[in-house]
Amino acid sequence: MPKVLISDKMDPQAAKIFRERGVEVDEITGKTPDELKAMIGQYDGLAIRSSTKVTKEILEHATNLKVVGRAGIGVDNVDIPAASAKGVVVMNTPFGNSITTAEHAIALMFALARQLPEADASTQAGKWEKNRFMGVELTSKTLGLIGAGNIGSIVADRARGLKMKVVAFDPFLTPERAVEMGVEKVTLDELLARADFITLHTPLTDQTRNILSAENLAKTKKGVRIINCARGGLIDEAALKAGLDSGHIGGAALDVFVTEPAKESPLFGTPNFVSTPHLGASTTEAQVNVAIQVAEQMADFLVSGGVTNALNMPSLSAEEAPKLKPYMALAEKLGSLVGQLSTGAIDRISVHTEGAAAELNQKPITSAVLAGFLGTQTATVNMVNAPLLARDRGVEVREIRSEREGDYHTLVRVSVRTADGERSVAGTLFGDQAPRLVELFGIKVEADLVGSMLYVVNEDAPGFIGRLGTALGEAGVNIGTFHLGRRQAGGEAVLLLSVDEPVTAELLARVKALPGVRTAMGLSF
Numbered sequence: 055m056p057k058v059l060i061s062d063k064m065d066p067q068a069a070k071i072f073r074e075r076g077v078e079v080d081e082i083t084g085k086t087p088d089e090l091k092a093m094i095g096q097y098d099g100l101a102i103r104s105s106t107k108v109t110k111e112i113l114e115h116a117t118n119l120k121v122v123g124r125a126g127i128g129v130d131n132v133d134i135p136a137a138s139a140k141g142v143v144v145m146n147t148p149f150g151n152s153i154t155t156a157e158h159a160i161a162l163m164f165a166l167a168r169q170l171p172e173a174d175a176s177t178q179a180g181k182w183e184k185n186r187f188m189g190v191e192l193t194s195k196t197l198g199l200i201g202a203g204n205i206g207s208i209v210a211d212r213a214r215g216l217k218m219k220v221v222a223f224d225p226f227l228t229p230e231r232a233v234e235m236g237v238e239k240v241t242l243d244e245l246l247a248r249a250d251f252i253t254l255h256t257p258l259t260d261q262t263r264n265i266l267s268a269e270n271l272a273k274t275k276k277g278v279r280i281i282n283c284a285r286g287g288l289i290d291e292a293a294l295k296a297g298l299d300s301g302h303i304g305g306a307a308l309d310v311f312v313t314e315p316a317k318e319s320p321l322f323g324t325p326n327f328v329s330t331p332h333l334g335a336s337t338t339e340a341q342v343n344v345a346i347q348v349a350e351q352m353a354d355f356l357v358s359g360g361v362t363n364a365l366n367m368p369s370l371s372a373e374e375a376p377k378l379k380p381y382m383a384l385a386e387k388l389g390s391l392v393g394q395l396s397t398g399a400i401d402r403i404s405v406h407t408e409g410a411a412a413e414l415n416q417k418p419i420t421s422a423v424l425a426g427f428l429g430t431q432t433a434t435v436n437m438v439n440a441p442l443l444a445r446d447r448g449v450e451v452r453e454i455r456s457e458r459e460g461d462y463h464t465l466v467r468v469s470v471r472t473a474d475g476e477r478s479v480a481g482t483l484f485g486d487q488a489p490r491l492v493e494l495f496g497i498k499v500e501a502d503l504v505g506s507m508l509y510v511v512n513e514d515a516p517g518f519i520g521r522l523g524t525a526l527g528e529a530g531v532n533i534g535t536f537h538l539g540r541r542q543a544g545g546e547a548v549l550l551l552s553v554d555e556p557v558t559a560e561l562l563a564r565v566k567a568l569p570g571v572r573t574a575m576g577l578s579f
């Protein structure tokens with residue numbers, strides 16, 4: 055039974071779903087990195103929010119880990135390249151908390167417009183400072199949206215409901231989508247010059263880090279109010295403090311900080327500054343949503359191989375997974391076969407699907423071919439890191455599909471290119487389930503690729519099979535299955551034998567010594 059650790063505070067629905075789906079679960083929060091390192095080895099899955107930092111060091115100790123599930127959106131607390139290199143799938147729940155976070159941005163916009171926190175503190179201190187607090191209306195004001203994705207578009211919708219004009223800067227926003235959202239697509243400089251309120255909704259990347267730098271803050275309209283419910287690091291906090299102190303910035307509300315938890319900051323106590331402790335996603339509804347989603351996604355993956363919302367692997371629905379499973383087994387065997395039979399460096403692998411196979415999601419099939427192929431060179435490869443490893447090794451990967459059926463109703467062909475040219479192997483599924491090799495380097499040969507096998511290329515001549523059988527018998531090797539193919543009578547022939555024991559160097563030497571043998575190799579699947 056797969057075992058998952060929930061290491062951050064999560065709605066109890068997550069644990070309930072894991073258990074219902076046959077996944078053992080421990081809920082242990084608040085562990086230090088060293089404590090997590092010591093315990094992570096026993097888990098197949100790790101369910102987190104933003105507190106647990108899934109670093110390279112933690113992953114190095116995660117000997118059984120297959121999946122990290124983020125109950126939320128941002129995955130900046132997960133070292134995704136390190137997880138991919140280790141073959142660990144990283145998934146998030148991209149929509150479960152978007153409405154809640156958008157509402158928090160709108161709440162902070164109101165808080166700034168009407169100085170609600172300061173007015174509340176003053177009133178509860180018994181001051182009744184009715185003349186101290188003069189707000190601004192939102193109606194007709196311009197809201198500058200930096201980042202118009204899931205959350206940004208909900209914010210835009212709510213702001214339009216408040217009769218605000220919305221201008222948006224997002225390099226990936228298409229003009230059509232801008233029209234659909236009812237926003238005006240502008241450049242960043244235009245947004246800075248025109249916005250009365252600015253709200254940030256981008257991930258933190260090399261391009262967005264300090265997008266509100268001192269220089270850009272200086273380009274804003276005097277009195278601008280700024281909201282950040284996305285990620286700390288998008289705003290230069292020192293420049294923000296200077297802007298608030300000088301009065302150029304009329305107000306700022308931060309839910310996120312460069313350093314979290316933000317227990318101290320020069321911004322604290324600054325007039326017109328409002329802050330919340332990364333509460334963007336903290337509503338009952340959002341937490342139930344993300345807990346359910348993450349548990350369902352992780353359980354799907356651990357129990358049936360379905361992949362949803364993975365950031366480092368192609369998606370594979372729970373419905374697709376059973377259909378693709380036999381194809382992935384076939385693809386892995388074919389990849390392994392070409393890997394074991396190839397001697398020179400391979401610079402290109404092409405995965406060609408025909409008939410029924412061509413109608414399926416190709417990415418998992420290709421990843422399985424690469425995993426099978428690279429598995430002959432390294433032990434630590436799987437479907438997640440195989441495409442990455444292939445790229446690192448300079449192997450070009452091609453996918454070709456033709457839905458027209460050939461000799462078989464479904465076929466996967468794997469071709470590899472070396473300095474000596476291109477060679478291919480092909481396989482099909484018998485009864486839609488059983489992987490079967492049907493062609494090996496241009497020779498038709500049907501074989502189950504299982505266990506230990508002996509591969510022999512010989513000159514097709516009478517008596518050869520008898521001599522080979524005798525040689526194996528004398529070596530005490532029992533033959534399980536025997537598959538034969540040849541280019542033409544009297545030409546090159548191929549023999550694939552499954553044997554009960556691994557093929558030893560001694561056995562190979564005996565086989566190679568037989569007259570007519572061109573090559574002999576041991577294979578294992």
Ligand SMILES: NC(=O)c1ccc[n+]([C@@H]2O[C@H](COP(=O)([O-])OP(=O)(O)OC[C@H]3O[C@@H](n4cnc5c(N)ncnc54)[C@H](O)[C@@H]3O)[C@@H](O)[C@H]2O)c1
Nearest residue numbers: 128155201202203204205224226255256257283284334335
């Ligand atoms: N405060 C919280 O608790 C909380 C909760 C949920 C999400 N978030 C954060 O909110 C942010 C937005 O989440 P989302 O779900 O809307 O993400 P999203 O991926 O749907 O949208 C992000 C948008 O940013 C745009 N973008 C990327 N680079 C840009 C750039 N250089 N300039 C301008 N725009 C750029 C993208 O094109 C995309 O449209 C993320 O950082 C996420 O982690 C915070």
Ligand SMILES: O=C(O)[C@H](O)COP(=O)(O)O
Nearest residue numbers: 103104105126127128335
């Ligand atoms: O990216 C997110 O989903 C938010 O930052 C929420 O973070 P949290 O799960 O720690 O509240």
